[in-house]
Amino acid sequence: MNNIKNMCNVREITVAEGIKARMKVEELSAWFYEKQALNNINMDIFKNRVTAIIGPSGCGKSTFIRNLNRMHETIPGARVSGKVLLDGQDIFYKGYDVVKLRSKVGMVFQKPTPFPTMTVYDNVAVGTKLGGNKNGLSLDEIVEKSLRQAAFWDEVKDMLNKPGVGLSGGQQQRLCIARALAIEPEVILLDEPCSALDPISTAKIEELIHELKKNYTIVTVTHNMQQAARVADYTGFFLLGDLVEFDVTSKIFTNPKDKRTEGYITGRFG
Amino acid sequence: MIDYNTSFDQELADLKDTILKMGVLVQGLIYRSVESLKKRDKDLAKYVIKQDVEVDWLELEIDEKCINMIALRQPKAGDLRFITTGMRIVTDLERIGDLAEDVCERTIELDEKPLLKPLIDIPKMAKLAQDSVALAIDAFVNHDVGRTKQIWEKEKEVDRLRDYVHDELEEIMEKDPKMVSRALPLLLVSRHLERICDHATNIAEDVVYMVEGRVVKHGGPLT
Numbered sequence: 001m002n003n004i005k006n007m008c009n010v011r012e013i014t015v016a017e018g019i020k021a022r023m024k025v026e027e028l029s030a031w032f033y034e035k036q037a038l039n040n041i042n043m044d045i046f047k048n049r050v051t052a053i054i055g056p057s058g059c060g061k062s063t064f065i066r067n068l069n070r071m072h073e074t075i076p077g078a079r080v081s082g083k084v085l086l087d088g089q090d091i092f093y094k095g096y097d098v099v100k101l102r103s104k105v106g107m108v109f110q111k112p113t114p115f116p117t118m119t120v121y122d123n124v125a126v127g128t129k130l131g132g133n134k135n136g137l138s139l140d141e142i143v144e145k146s147l148r149q150a151a152f153w154d155e156v157k158d159m160l161n162k163p164g165v166g167l168s169g170g171q172q173q174r175l176c177i178a179r180a181l182a183i184e185p186e187v188i189l190l191d192e193p194c195s196a197l198d199p200i201s202t203a204k205i206e207e208l209i210h211e212l213k214k215n216y217t218i219v220t221v222t223h224n225m226q227q228a229a230r231v232a233d234y235t236g237f238f239l240l241g242d243l244v245e246f247d248v249t250s251k252i253f254t255n256p257k258d259k260r261t262e263g264y265i266t267g268r269f270g
Numbered sequence: 271m272i273d274y275n276t277s278f279d280q281e282l283a284d285l286k287d288t289i290l291k292m293g294v295l296v297q298g299l300i301y302r303s304v305e306s307l308k309k310r311d312k313d314l315a316k317y318v319i320k321q322d323v324e325v326d327w328l329e330l331e332i333d334e335k336c337i338n339m340i341a342l343r344q345p346k347a348g349d350l351r352f353i354t355t356g357m358r359i360v361t362d363l364e365r366i367g368d369l370a371e372d373v374c375e376r377t378i379e380l381d382e383k384p385l386l387k388p389l390i391d392i393p394k395m396a397k398l399a400q401d402s403v404a405l406a407i408d409a410f411v412n413h414d415v416g417r418t419k420q421i422w423e424k425e426k427e428v429d430r431l432r433d434y435v436h437d438e439l440e441e442i443m444e445k446d447p448k449m450v451s452r453a454l455p456l457l458l459v460s461r462h463l464e465r466i467c468d469h470a471t472n473i474a475e476d477v478v479y480m481v482e483g484r485v486v487k488h489g490g491p492l493t
Contacts, residue, residue, distance in 0.1 A: 226344055253346045255483030265346045267276070 010234060010247055014046055022047040022187060022217040023068060028082035030063050030072055037063045039241045040082070045187065050209055050218045052232030052249065054225055056264065059238040061221045065189045068219060069105035070098055086187070103131055106180035110192040112172030114164030114179075121160040123175055127183040134184050142182055149215075150178035151208050170201020177208065181216075188212065190220040194227060206231050225265055229253050237261045278343055282352065285335050286411060289356055289363075292328040293407035296363050297400055299325065299370035300466060304396035306377045307459060308389055315374035325367035332360045348480075355480035359410060362469040362476075366403060369462045369469075376455040376462075386442060386452050395431050395463040398424045402470035409477045418474035421467075428467040435460040 014021075023045035030038040038060045045051055045068070053061040066072040068084060070091060083090045091101050114123050124143045137145065143160070147153040152174040156167075164175055173193060180188055190209075194202040209218060209231045222228050228235050229249060236246040237260075245252065245261045256262045263269045299318055306315040336357045339345060345353050402424045409417040439453045478486045 225346070229346075254350060256347050262347045266349050267278070 011044065013248060014044070019049065020047045021045060022087070024083075024085040025064075025068075026083040026085065028064075028067060028080070028084060030060070030067055030081075031077075031079040032075065033077040037241055038067070041243045043236060043243060043246055045217060045219055046234060047217050048213055048215070049233040050213050050220065050231050052228035052235045053219065053221045053238060054223075054228050054235060054264075055238035055244075057223075060241040061238045062191055064238065065107075065191060065219055065221050068187070068189055069102050069107055071107065099131070103127075103183045104185055105187040105189060106183060106185035107189040107191065108173070108176050108180050108193050110195050112169055112176050112196070114167070114172050114175050116163075116165050118164055119161050120156055120164050120167070120175060123164040124178050124182050127179060131183055146178040146182040149181050149212065150174045151204065151211065152178055168201070170197045170204060173197060173201065173205060174208065177205070177212075181212075185216065187217045187219065190218065192221055192223060195223060202227070225253075237264060239264070278339075278345075278349075281335075281339060281343070282349065285332065285339070285353070285356055288328065288332055288335065289359060290407065290411050292325060292332065292360060292363050293403070293410075295321070295325055295328070296366050296370070297403050297407070299367055300373075300396065300400050300403060303370040303373035303377075304393060304463075306374055307380075308393065310377070310380070310382075310385075312378055312381070315377040318374045319371050322367045322371045325364055329360045329364040333357060351480045351483065355410070355476045358476050359473050362472050366466050366469045369466050372462045373459050376459050379455050380452065383452050386439075386449060386456065389456075391431050391435050391438075392456065392459055392463070395428055395435075395460060398428045398431075399463045399466040399470070402428075402467050403473075406470040406473035406477070409474060410480070413477075413481050415478055415481050418477055421470055421474040425467045425471045428464050432460045432464040 021044035025041055025043045025045070028038055028041040029036060041064060053064060055061045063072055067080060068091075072078050072080060080092060082092075084092060086101070086104065089096070115126065118126065121143055124146050125139050128139060128142050133139075133142070144153060144157075147156060152171070155171065156175075164172065167175060173196075177188075177193075194205050197205065206227065209220070212218060213233075220228075220231065232249045234246065235249045235252040237244045237252065237256075237258075239260055245256055245258045247257070252261065253265060256265065299321060302314055302318050305311065306318060336353050339353055340350075343349075402421050405417045405421050405424075408414065409421075436457065439457050443450050443453045472487075475487045478484055
């Protein structure tokens, strides 16, 4: 009930501003064997907005975003209840095409994960090669477009045939973002995308997130609260599997409603 | 939840102490400025003008502390509101110090000239101004919004007294224009004291924001 109450305020604001939810999370709970990792989460993921998920280690934030494209269930002992609606359809519905879901909801992980045996070009092209071409562009066009969207084309256009793992950490991460963009998802999930990067690479990714939200809906998990403050329109604070507070980012960082949120963001616990 | 008493908490406590020190100093200036007028004590007036420099230095010191904390600690939520409120409050306190100095300048202007009439309303206004500033500082230091209501009440009372003093002096000046040089400084003193109360009200409004995150400035809801 508390979660729903917290959501009301954001709902009022977004309704007033005409912002629509791209995904709706309803009464979502998740388990690893007997251990409950998420408790009855209710939250909207707004279209063309950046939503940041913050909270201490083990609070369930990664579990939460891994449920948004059904990655959670790939772990042994994982179990879920509740609904996640993408454009009105429950992604946990029996018969829902998971491959199609993951082409709509792309993911970038904490550690850059370029395919080690592939070139830069192939890393970006692989999704289209395997999953099919959505819009009839040539492979070359898709690769260029995706790398441009990832603000990476100019740096990498002369080394498309070099191995992806030869790039720096920050470049590898942008390559992974380009790879996620190549399949033209609707939603992009970023699981601590900058935690392994230096400040300059981090700034580039953050700038990229600002650009990408024009065309995509973004959910990012971060340990770096300043990063959430810089990039996110909305922020959700998780603690021990509960969504303690979800609000407009500026409100979370200037005037949080819950004492636990205040304690966490001011560094007094967690 | 664990409450750590961090080095940042120490810095916040130190900031609060310095603002309190400035507040106490400013309250003393108001008191002595009015005493200088009542007792026609030019030496006391000059002493107050000198002391105001200390208020100015404290303003700079507190500003620097706040800016450093924002840059180095990236404060959030209640801490952020406390520090930004601190920055605003010192501007008001510094202006209050200047107004006390202005009262002293009027004392010096009046010099040896006899007073037009016994001072009755101006000391009342001075008391209200001092009390308002004291309440505002208390409200800030104790995070106590309850005290701010009294400040608004005192401000209304001071406004009423200022209008009364204004009418009275206007009448005297109209009757005998020779009295202008003796009436005008008193008119200005009532204006200075009324402005001090306005600054105390500003502090009270900032305290409401600091404690509750609510904006009550410029006619916002007070309850």
